[in-house]
Amino acid sequence: MVANTPAVPDTPIHLTDPHVVAEHIKTQYPDAVEAVSAQCIVLKKEHLLDVARYLHDNLAFDYLNNVTSVDWLDHFEVVYHLSSMERGGAPLTLKVNTPRDNPSVPSLVPVYRGADFQEREVYDMMGIRFEGHPYLRRILMWEGFEGYPLRKDYKEPYYEEEKKPFGSRWDQGYHILAEDRNPWHDNVQYPANFDALAYQPPRDTVPVVEATRAALTRLRTDKIVLNFGPQHPSTHGVLRLKVTLDGETVYAVEPVFGYLHRNHEKIGERNTYLGNMPFTDRLDYFNAMANNLAYAITVEKMLGIKPPERAEYIRVIMAELSRWQNHASALGFIYNELGAFYTPFMYAFEERELILDLFEAVAGSRMMCNYMRFGGVARDVTDDFIDKCKYLVNERLPRRTDELEAYMAKNELFLSRAKNIGILPRDLAINYSTAGPVLRASGVKYDIRRAEPYSIYDRFEFDIPTGTVGDLYDRFMVRFAEMRQSIKILKQALEQIPPGEIMTGKKNYQVRVPKGDAYGRAENPKGELGFYVVSDGSANPYRYHVRAPSFINLTALNQMCLGHKVADMIVILGSIDIVMGEVDR
Amino acid sequence: MALGLLNGLRYTASRLVKTYLSDLKHLGRRYDDALLKERQSVRGSGIFTVQYPEERLPAPENFRFIPFLVYEPALDENGQPKIDPTTGKPVIGKQRCTACGICAKVCPPQCIWIVRATTPEGKPKPQPAEFYIDIDVCMNCGLCAEFCPFDAIKMDHVYELAGYERQSHIFDIHTLSKPASYHAQIHPTDWAREEAERKAKAKK
Numbered sequence: 001m002v003a004n005t006p007a008v009p010d011t012p013i014h015l016t017d018p019h020v021v022a023e024h025i026k027t028q029y030p031d032a033v034e035a036v037s038a039q040c041i042v043l044k045k046e047h048l049l050d051v052a053r054y055l056h057d058n059l060a061f062d063y064l065n066n067v068t069s070v071d072w073l074d075h076f077e078v079v080y081h082l083s084s085m086e087r088g089g090a091p092l093t094l095k096v097n098t099p100r101d102n103p104s105v106p107s108l109v110p111v112y113r114g115a116d117f118q119e120r121e122v123y124d125m126m127g128i129r130f131e132g133h134p135y136l137r138r139i140l141m142w143e144g145f146e147g148y149p150l151r152k153d154y155k156e157p158y159y160e161e162e163k164k165p166f167g168s169r170w171d172q173g174y175h176i177l178a179e180d181r182n183p184w185h186d187n188v189q190y191p192a193n194f195d196a197l198a199y200q201p202p203r204d205t206v207p208v209v210e211a212t213r214a215a216l217t218r219l220r221t222d223k224i225v226l227n228f229g230p231q232h233p234s235t236h237g238v239l240r241l242k243v244t245l246d247g248e249t250v251y252a253v254e255p256v257f258g259y260l261h262r263n264h265e266k267i268g269e270r271n272t273y274l275g276n277m278p279f280t281d282r283l284d285y286f287n288a289m290a291n292n293l294a295y296a297i298t299v300e301k302m303l304g305i306k307p308p309e310r311a312e313y314i315r316v317i318m319a320e321l322s323r324w325q326n327h328a329s330a331l332g333f334i335y336n337e338l339g340a341f342y343t344p345f346m347y348a349f350e351e352r353e354l355i356l357d358l359f360e361a362v363a364g365s366r367m368m369c370n371y372m373r374f375g376g377v378a379r380d381v382t383d384d385f386i387d388k389c390k391y392l393v394n395e396r397l398p399r400r401t402d403e404l405e406a407y408m409a410k411n412e413l414f415l416s417r418a419k420n421i422g423i424l425p426r427d428l429a430i431n432y433s434t435a436g437p438v439l440r441a442s443g444v445k446y447d448i449r450r451a452e453p454y455s456i457y458d459r460f461e462f463d464i465p466t467g468t469v470g471d472l473y474d475r476f477m478v479r480f481a482e483m484r485q486s487i488k489i490l491k492q493a494l495e496q497i498p499p500g501e502i503m504t505g506k507k508n509y510q511v512r513v514p515k516g517d518a519y520g521r522a523e524n525p526k527g528e529l530g531f532y533v534v535s536d537g538s539a540n541p542y543r544y545h546v547r548a549p550s551f552i553n554l555t556a557l558n559q560m561c562l563g564h565k566v567a568d569m570i571v572i573l574g575s576i577d578i579v580m581g582e583v584d585r
Numbered sequence: 586m587a588l589g590l591l592n593g594l595r596y597t598a599s600r601l602v603k604t605y606l607s608d609l610k611h612l613g614r615r616y617d618d619a620l621l622k623e624r625q626s627v628r629g630s631g632i633f634t635v636q637y638p639e640e641r642l643p644a645p646e647n648f649r650f651i652p653f654l655v656y657e658p659a660l661d662e663n664g665q666p667k668i669d670p671t672t673g674k675p676v677i678g679k680q681r682c683t684a685c686g687i688c689a690k691v692c693p694p695q696c697i698w699i700v701r702a703t704t705p706e707g708k709p710k711p712q713p714a715e716f717y718i719d720i721d722v723c724m725n726c727g728l729c730a731e732f733c734p735f736d737a738i739k740m741d742h743v744y745e746l747a748g749y750e751r752q753s754h755i756f757d758i759h760t761l762s763k764p765a766s767y768h769a770q771i772h773p774t775d776w777a778r779e780e781a782e783r784k785a786k787a788k789k
Contacts, residue, residue, distance in 0.1 A: 166695050170686035171709070173698030175717035175755055275693035278726035343597065354627050357645075364649035364740065370726045378731065379647065392627045407596045410589030509691040509732045 015059060016089040028054050039517070040079075040093035048096050049106040049132075052080075055092075056111050060084045063446075064112035064433050065091045066519065066530050067119055068545040069126045071152045076103045076128055079532065081519055085430055085444055088451030091519060098128060107133035114433020117555050125150035125265070140258040140584060144199070146191035149263050156266065163540045164271050223251055226566070230259045234337050234570045237580030241573075248565050253558045257551075260584035268544035273299055273511040276544065278370040283529075283546060284582040285367055286326050289318040289359065290524045292372035297454050298520025298531040299374050302513045305504050311376040312456045313497040317389065318359070318371065319455075319522075320486040320493070324397060325352040326525035327437075327479040327486075328404065330577040334476060335408060337574035338417055344408055351400050354392060361385060374511055376503035386494065393490045401483050409480060418473040422560040422572035425470055432556040435549045436527025438576055441478045442470030448523040459496075460489045472568075475575040482525075510539055517543075526550050526577055546585055550578035604632045618643075638745075646772055649727040649740035651720050652688075654713075654761045655768050656680045666764065675764045681737035683711035688729035688738050696722035697729065716758040720746060736779050742771050 015021055022036040025043075032047035043051055055061040065081040076098050083091040096105050107130035108115040119130040120139040127148035130136055137143060147154050158178045160166055168176070228241040235241065238259035244251040264283065268276045280295045281288035293315050300306065307315070329352055332345030356366040362381050363371040371378050408414065424434070429442035439446060447464045449457040465481030467474025513535040521530040527549025534543035553576045561569045607630050611620060624633045625642065635642055658666035658675035666675040684701040700715035730740045741763075748754055769776040 160695075164695055165690040165692075169689040169692075169695055169697060170699045171684065171701040173689060173700055173717070174715065175698045175719060177719075177751075178722075271693055272691075274691065274728070278693050278724055278728070347600070350632075357625070360648060361645040362647065364645075364647040364727055365725065368725065370728070378727075388627050396627060403596065407593045411593050412587050412589050415589070507732070509687070509728070 015061075015084070015087065016092060018092065021055070021059065021092055024059060025051055025054065028058075034097075040095050042095045042097065045096045045098055045105045048094075049108065049110065051094075052082075052108050052111045055082060060086055061092060062086075062430050064108065064114045064118075065521070065528065066532060066545075066547040067108070067115055067122060068532050068543075068547075069122045069128055069150075070517075070534055070543045071126060071150065073100075073152055075100055076126060078105050078122065078128060079517075080108070081530070081532075083451075085446050088446070090452050091521075093519065102129075103127065104129035104131050106131050107136075109133055112433065113428075113431050114552060114555055117551060118433075121551075124148075125263075127151065140261045142258065144191075146194075149266055150269075154266075156263070162270070163538075164275060230256075235573065236333070236578050237583075239573075239578070239580055239583065241569075243566065243569065245566065250561045250564055250566060250569050253561045253569065255554050255557060257584050260580045262585070264546060264585040265544050268546075269541055271541075272509075272539050273374070273513060273541060274509050276541070277372065278368065281368040281370055282581055283548065283585065284524065284526055284550065284579045286329065286579055287322045287525050288367055288369040289322040289363075289371060290522065291529060292369060293319050293455065294520060294522035294524065294529040295531050296372040296374055297522060298518055298533055299511070299513060301518045301520050302516060302533065302535060303374060303511070304514075305375045307376045307504055308501040309498050310380075310500045311502045311504075313493050314377050314381055314502065315372060315455055316457065316460075316493045317381075317490060317497070318369075320490045321355045321358065321389075323525045324483050324486045324490075325355045326577075327483045328352060328400075330525075330574075331404065331408060331476065331479055333577070334472075334571060334574045335414070337571045338414065344404075347407070348404060351392075351396060354396070358385060358389060358392070373503065373507065375505055376501070380502045386497070389490075390494050393487060393494060397487050397490075398484075401480065401487065405480050409477060415473070417568070417571065418476060419471060420469070421472040421564060421568050422475075422575065423469060423471045424556055424560050428559060429470060429556065432559065434527070434553045434556050436524065436553070437475055437478045437482065438527065438553050438556070440465065441467035441474035443468055448521055448528055452521070454520075454522055457489075460492050462488050472571060472575045479577075512537070512539065513541070521547070524549060526579065526582070527553055546582075548582040548585060550576070550580075551583045551585075554578060554583065603630065607633070644742045644744075644771075646774055648742055649730070650725050650744045651723055651741050651746065651756075652718060652727075652729050652738050652761070653741045653763045653767075654680060654682055654716060654758065655737050655739055655765050656762050658764045658766070666766070675766070677762060680713060680758075680762065681735050681765075682713045682716065683735055683737070684709075684713040684716075685711070685734070687732055687734065691728045691732045693726055693728065694722050694724050696720075696724075713758060716761060718756045718761060719754065720756055721751065721754045739768050739772065739775075 018036050018041045022033050022041050025032055029047050029051055032043055032051050033041060034044050035042040061082040061084050063083050063085050065083055068079050070077045070079065078096045080094040081091040082094065098105050105128060107119055117139060119133055120136060122128050123130060123136055124138040124140050125148060138145060160181060223244050223246050226243045226245050228243050229235040230238040230240040240256040242254045242256055264279060267279060277292060277295060280291040283291050328348040332348035335344040336342065359369055360366045362379060362385055363369040424442050426443045429439050429444060443466050445464050445466050450464060462485045465478050465485065467478050515535055515537045517534040519530055519532045521528050528547065529549055530547030532545040533541050536542040557573065557576065560572050623629055656677045657679045659678035661667045669676050684699055686699055689697040689699050696719045698717040699713055702710040702712040702714035704710050727740050729738050
């Protein structure tokens, strides 16, 4: 499409085309657009906030998928992905450039509250300041950490070489322990003139945001700050919550991350494209298969290849089995949080074991599957696998879903603890960029499998279950409904799976990805898992960013918990269904 | 009325009974291998506890843990593999590995170190002189085995590798080498496929 002729600008479908959107922007802000291409719009940073508000209010780009940044050595580029809940389709890419010294861009938090944690992450990792951000602090690293790990000139402790494979491995590869190779002979880098004994960490203050609903108590009490975690059985790993309490009522919650941070993205940039595949298993370790799929479709998008039919079916089968077991365990976890220790959870785990056995039989590992490849899958499934899978899908999973629902969803104790707790209204759910079951429980009918179908999801018949109120009960029931839809997809896929090849082209470990960038996304059980990959044509990705659904869903935690009791906060956290491997990356 | 709650309790009670029913049905046949397989499969019912480490679940063929190097054993005059009396392992005749370095290049955490052998004149020989895998670094992804063009590196089924010191976790070529018969035993399907491919190649 030519830039000057925006064909039928009011037809919403064209709003995924950057040229058309740019024409719209130019009518309001003639100077705002710096450049337009078929992939993205480059904006001037002075106009970013205005344009974002215009896109949000007038063109219904109400959802901020992803915020990330790229270090181009001479400047930084901040990348935004926006989409519309109503229209669906591929997200719109906005880019803003900022110079490398004293980099800053306006914050989008006033328009999209979902930008909150994501901008903090960019600030933490790349050192770009977001002017107007209400609480711009490090999020994954500790406050006092020196350097910005995702800048290209940053070298981590145990740094060996810029890119893998390392030259020292072959052909004179004598083994050296990592700590002996460390050029600094120390595990940690400290700022210049750092004195560990005299160091005082910055005093923590908990921001009190929108605490209107909290001030209901008649007693005059002082607020206290409770440190919850990082070692606590109900925080699903090493999450720390700084909770301000008024009596037992939650006044503000601030999640503190980074205890499991390993800079997955930096590892990814040092690694080869294929080498990242087993690392994606370790993001959301409950759904290695689904993570593999999301990463594979992103790189396939850049390579311009499609897997053969059989491989597509195998991928869908794996992803949906993964979804069933994730939701079943998530429901069990919620009961755990309510105090029903491990009995319901173990009932949910029984079928999960069988699903993991199937994964193990075909992929070689129960949880770290490393099963998808670019253009196919690693191994073909056997007839025995299909038989077992059919039995499981036709007999056991539907029965177990019904049983679990009868057992868990009608319990009066549960109902009284779940209904009208942790309500997230529809508009806030969108504004906070929540994804997956959390978003759908708030009544938004948005599922990437329908909105921007990937793999072969456009062939299957299934519904998108939604909630009405957006409370804990809805989030619980949406997962049950999604388990049923997964079974429905699985039944169709197992009937239709054709024989044939499982790889397009030859298996290749040195994937050459053409120059460019791509944002690929998949509907993971936890929400939208996105990968933003930039290639410079070499064997390693230039930039590799993960849009982790659990991380961004936590942005809404404070909102959901306000005014509830501490005991409810734990259940609300459970209903978001987080995995720290993905939150901290 | 607490019907939902009571219904839930009924479900728990029925589960308890079912577990014992299944145990009663198989009374006295607990250690039957075929039965163990069935009770662990999708068609099994009730809860069955495997008494690890006395009992172990059979590992599926594709199961992958720490790679090993495949070697062809040396043969004695009868054409049988020679057994080293001190180790009880067959004597190494020829390593399949040609030290091409693909596994070291494809390894995502870079845990493979290879030293290529040289002739006395200093020319490189297609043989490994040293081969190290730091199993503390290995992430068991199986990419080395998947991309080895000579079927020389395969994933093992042995998963009990605890040691008292870190140095024992750096596997050298002697620890890693296992005879081809071991590969054939734990990977029967793969073995058959590879042999068929090799024969087809030899015919050409």
